Each structure stands twice: as C-alpha cells, then as structure tokens.
Amino acid sequence: MMTDPLSKPMHILLVDDNPNNLKVLSEAIQGYGWKALMATDGESAIEQTEYAHPDLILLDVMMPGIDGFETCRRLKANPITQNTPIIFMTALSETTDKVKGLEIGAVDYITKPFQQEEVIARLKLHLKISYLTRTLEQRVQERTAELSQSLQRLQQTQLQLIQSEKMSTLGQLVAGIGHEINNPVGFLDGNTSHIKGYVNDLLRLIYLYQEKLPDPDPEIEDLVEEIDFEYITEDLPKLLTSMSQGISRLKDISLSLRTFARADMSSKVEYQIHEGIDSTLMLLKHRLKDNGDRPRIHTITEYCELPPISCYPGQLNQVFMNIIANAIDAFDEYYHNHSHQAPLNEQNTLTITTLVDPQQQSVTICIQDNGPGMPPEVQARVFEPSFTTKPVGKGTGLGLAISYQIIVDKHNGQIRCFSMPGEGTKFVINLPI
Known part of the structure; x- marks a missing residue:
C-alpha cells in the first residue's frame, strides 16, 4: 500500500x-x-x-x-x-x-x-x-493514468492563466488605443470640413479679385507665377479629399481595435462573427500588402447570413488573428527562403468562408490559404503547446494551442487543420449557435 x-x-x-x-x-x-x-x-x-x-x-x-x-x-x-x-x-x-x-x-x-x-x-x-x-517506474500500471491527467490539467491551467492574462492585458491596451485615436481623429474630422469651406471661400475671393481687377500689379503677377497658382487651385481640393480619406481610414482602424478587443471575459454575449473577422482583417491589412519579397495576399470573404452566436468575442477574435497571422507568416517565410524562384502561385489568396447549419444549430468558419502547406508530421502537432516551426524568438508555440482551448473548452466547438505540402492549409472551426 x-x-x-x-x-x-x-x-x-x-x-x-x-x-x-x-x-x-x-x-x-x-x-x-x-x-x-x-x-x-x-x-x-x-x-x-x-x-x-x-x-x-x-x-x-x-x-x-x-x-x-x-x-x-x-x-x-x-x-x-x-x-x-x-x-x-x-x-x-x-x-x-x-x-x-x-x-x-x-x-x-x-x-x-x-x-x-x-x-x-x-x-x-x-x-x-x-x-x-x-x-513512476514502480507503479507504472497503477498510476500512469492519474499522473497523465494531473500533468494535463496542470498544463491546461497554465495555458488558461497565460491566455487570461494575455487577453486581459491585450484587450485593455488595444481598446485603450482605439479610444485614444478617437479624440485626435474627431478633432481632425471636424476641422477638415471647416478647412474645406475656408479654402473655397478664399479661392472665390481670389477669383473675384481677378475678375474685378484684370490688370494686377506686376509684383502680384510674379508671385502668381512663382507659386504656380493654377496648379495650387487644382491640387488643393485633391489634398483635402486625400486627408478626408485618411481620416476615414483612421476611424475604421479605431473601430476595428475596439471591436477586436471587446472586454467580454466574464460572460458570453450575442455577437456577429463577421464583425470579428472583418476587424481582424482590418488590423492585419498592412501585413497583407506587397512587402518587397512577397507579392500581395488577396483576401476573399464568402459570407452566408449568420445569426449572432453566444460567445466570448474577444477570444474568438484572437483565434482568427492567430490563424490568419500564421498564414501570412507561412507566405513570408516561403518567399524569404525562395526569393530567386518563381512565385508560389499566380496569386496569393486567403479565403474565409462561413456557413450555417440550422439543423445542427451550428456555424462553420473556414479559413484557407494557398500557401506552402505543411507536412503530415507538422500538421499532427499544430495544436500542441510549445510546438512551433518558427525560428527562435519568432513564436512561442502557444497561439494554436490557446486557439484550440478557446474553441473546444470555452465554446464547446471543434477546430481542425487540413494541409498538404504545396497545397496550402485550411482551418475549419465549428461553433454551436
């Protein structure tokens, strides 16, 4: 005994x-x-x-x-x-x-x-x-199962603690940045409309002077020529339009930051998943562009009509972020290592599809790339804690392990990975409504 x-x-x-x-x-x-x-x-x-x-x-x-x-x-x-x-x-x-x-x-x-x-x-x-x-060696048959369960529970607890702290800290930081951006953006947005009005008024005044005084002083004529007044009158409205577009982009980013990092750790809420996917793509937009080594990654979204589902939005958004960022990393690494070879595909694509199954009361999110893919031995281990194929300092190996825990443990869903070398990678997430 x-x-x-x-x-x-x-x-x-x-x-x-x-x-x-x-x-x-x-x-x-x-x-x-x-x-x-x-x-x-x-x-x-x-x-x-x-x-x-x-x-x-x-x-x-x-x-x-x-x-x-x-x-x-x-x-x-x-x-x-x-x-x-x-x-x-x-x-x-x-x-x-x-x-x-x-x-x-x-x-x-x-x-x-x-x-x-x-x-x-x-x-x-x-x-x-x-x-x-x-x-263990003395009691291997008697205690192996108990020890394995203890270690597994411990590992899951550690993952959960790390995940909770990451989400809490990241959520507060990102939401805070979103709110901080709002103040200067609101200031710029409000003043841009006034500037447009002032510029139009000043131009009208100058045109009226030209009309009423058709023979200006030679010094004025020299200045008009020096500053290229005609070009300014053409370009100034274009600059103001570009500024308005930039402010609109900042508004979108601010909204995406706040959508992505919703403070929802205490209880599930009704949430439209498409908002989360769109906000994640917005935040990763700069990484999808042509980066010199690698051509642009085109995103295709094929959404069906999804009902809101009961979930932790911030955590689901983290899953989308992990999977999409990993796809971008895979493209980047491939092109970095094969810079002198032909492009991987005619066009790099990331396709996100959503489906609803009314009978099963579930939704499916499919995130698929046409990147380099992975061999079977890597695919078999992608959800293991601390497993990573990235160079030292580039990844902890926790991203997909935490994603698995969020989908399976926190949402009673499923997440599966399908991949073949040279044929891209597909993640399929199934969630109860």
Missing part, C-alpha cells in the same frame, strides 16, 4: 532577497508542518540545493547577482539538482517572462502579492506530482 507523499515533513527552499517575503512564506509553510530552508540569492540557493536536497524550490525571479532564470538554468543543468521542482515567484505581468520560466524547466509560477492558500495548494500539487514522477 502506498503512503501519502505529503504525510512526512517536506523541505521547501525559499529563495528571495526580500526578508519580509521569506518570513511570510516560512510561517505559512511551517504552519502546514513542512520545513522551510531559506536563501537570499541564486548562488547560495544552488549550494543549499546540492547538499540539503529540498523537495521543492520557490524561486524569486528578480534578485541581485544571478536572477531566477539563470539560477533555474544552472539547477537544471546539474544532474544532482535537475529533478528538483521549481516554482517561480514573480511580480512581472509580462506573459513572455512566464512562458520563458516554463520553457527553461520551472513547473509553475506564483504572482506576487500571493495568497497563502494558493501557495500551499500549489506546493501540495507539485510535491505530489514530483513524488509520483520519482516512483
């Missing part, structure tokens, strides 16, 4: 340069019956881990000397300490830092200021996972 791994005293190493944090954490840990070891910098943490063999390490990211990330790398590179689970403590809100921590071997992170109950709950979970991992 297996004993409870948490029944014997556990040794937790706390690494933080803030004495107050160490005090609060050690009291919480000792109050639970565990032993607290303490270090105030990365070097001493590494030394203690080698001789004291703690069961788990709570490691602060920002410390003098070597920071938490470097400390973690060194611990994971040492055979003596590489299996000790590490949980980062961080006050940073940037998702990239948290992803970086998970990528270099940490099992979790806790954001400061922390709740004692949350700290204890996470310590219990990771101590148990660590224990199960160490004894």
Whole structure:
C-alpha cells in the first residue's frame, strides 16, 4: 500500500532577497508542518540545493547577482539538482517572462502579492506530482493514468492563466488605443470640413479679385507665377479629399481595435462573427500588402447570413488573428527562403468562408490559404503547446494551442487543420449557435 507523499515533513527552499517575503512564506509553510530552508540569492540557493536536497524550490525571479532564470538554468543543468521542482515567484505581468520560466524547466509560477492558500495548494500539487514522477517506474500500471491527467490539467491551467492574462492585458491596451485615436481623429474630422469651406471661400475671393481687377500689379503677377497658382487651385481640393480619406481610414482602424478587443471575459454575449473577422482583417491589412519579397495576399470573404452566436468575442477574435497571422507568416517565410524562384502561385489568396447549419444549430468558419502547406508530421502537432516551426524568438508555440482551448473548452466547438505540402492549409472551426 502506498503512503501519502505529503504525510512526512517536506523541505521547501525559499529563495528571495526580500526578508519580509521569506518570513511570510516560512510561517505559512511551517504552519502546514513542512520545513522551510531559506536563501537570499541564486548562488547560495544552488549550494543549499546540492547538499540539503529540498523537495521543492520557490524561486524569486528578480534578485541581485544571478536572477531566477539563470539560477533555474544552472539547477537544471546539474544532474544532482535537475529533478528538483521549481516554482517561480514573480511580480512581472509580462506573459513572455512566464512562458520563458516554463520553457527553461520551472513547473509553475506564483504572482506576487500571493495568497497563502494558493501557495500551499500549489506546493501540495507539485510535491505530489514530483513524488509520483520519482516512483513512476514502480507503479507504472497503477498510476500512469492519474499522473497523465494531473500533468494535463496542470498544463491546461497554465495555458488558461497565460491566455487570461494575455487577453486581459491585450484587450485593455488595444481598446485603450482605439479610444485614444478617437479624440485626435474627431478633432481632425471636424476641422477638415471647416478647412474645406475656408479654402473655397478664399479661392472665390481670389477669383473675384481677378475678375474685378484684370490688370494686377506686376509684383502680384510674379508671385502668381512663382507659386504656380493654377496648379495650387487644382491640387488643393485633391489634398483635402486625400486627408478626408485618411481620416476615414483612421476611424475604421479605431473601430476595428475596439471591436477586436471587446472586454467580454466574464460572460458570453450575442455577437456577429463577421464583425470579428472583418476587424481582424482590418488590423492585419498592412501585413497583407506587397512587402518587397512577397507579392500581395488577396483576401476573399464568402459570407452566408449568420445569426449572432453566444460567445466570448474577444477570444474568438484572437483565434482568427492567430490563424490568419500564421498564414501570412507561412507566405513570408516561403518567399524569404525562395526569393530567386518563381512565385508560389499566380496569386496569393486567403479565403474565409462561413456557413450555417440550422439543423445542427451550428456555424462553420473556414479559413484557407494557398500557401506552402505543411507536412503530415507538422500538421499532427499544430495544436500542441510549445510546438512551433518558427525560428527562435519568432513564436512561442502557444497561439494554436490557446486557439484550440478557446474553441473546444470555452465554446464547446471543434477546430481542425487540413494541409498538404504545396497545397496550402485550411482551418475549419465549428461553433454551436
């Protein structure tokens, strides 16, 4: 019979340069019956881990000397300490830092200021996972399923936390930019109409002077010739029209930003999906243009009449953004690597089709490109967390994993990928109305 791994005293190493944090954490840990070891910098943490063999390490990211990330790398590179689970403590809100921590071997992170109950709950979970991992060979048939489920739940929780923070931060930022653009755009829009009127009035005045005084002073004639008055009178209305079009474009971008980043994290709302697709295409419009290496990508939208569906609009828009941006990346990478060869197609296209199935009470969104496509072994892994074919620094591998979670877990839908090398890629999303 297996004993409870948490029944014997556990040794937790706390690494933080803030004495107050160490005090609060050690009291919480000792109050639970565990032993607290303490270090105030990365070097001493590494030394203690080698001789004291703690069961788990709570490691602060920002410390003098070597920071938490470097400390973690060194611990994971040492055979003596590489299996000790590490949980980062961080006050940073940037998702990239948290992803970086998970990528270099940490099992979790806790954001400061922390709740004692949350700290204890996470310590219990990771101590148990660590224990199960160490004894897996002895109890492989008995515990494999349980361990896999624990790890999967943990991975999904981490993805969900990263996704929530990304959407919350991105949503506030993008919506804020949309609102900020509105003020100067409104000012420009209002004044442009006045400027048009003033220009017309001034031109009428000049024409009247020319009519009433047909023989002007030679100095005036010289100035008329110098500034090319005739050209100005032709070009000025065109410039004002161009300015009006630019202001109209800014209005569209502002609206797209606010549509894309709707604050809808708390509950589902009725939403017209076509608005989300259109706002995403608007935001990516600059990337679809000819960029020198790669010809323009033409977008084709084939919409049927869709009813509004109950959903989280901001999250669905993020899915559209991930898929369309990945298609653009694939085109860009192909043309970058094959710049001296013939174009991939007669015309690069991205086709977005929507359908409704009244009987199944569902809608289907199909996003298809005629790009380079992908081999079967890549297609099979596109929804795996941290799987990416992009160069280092170009992608985290979380985009499609989070998209899968949004469609399947949050909306009870389906998302599938179909692709063949040289034949493009198609994503099919099915959502209940």
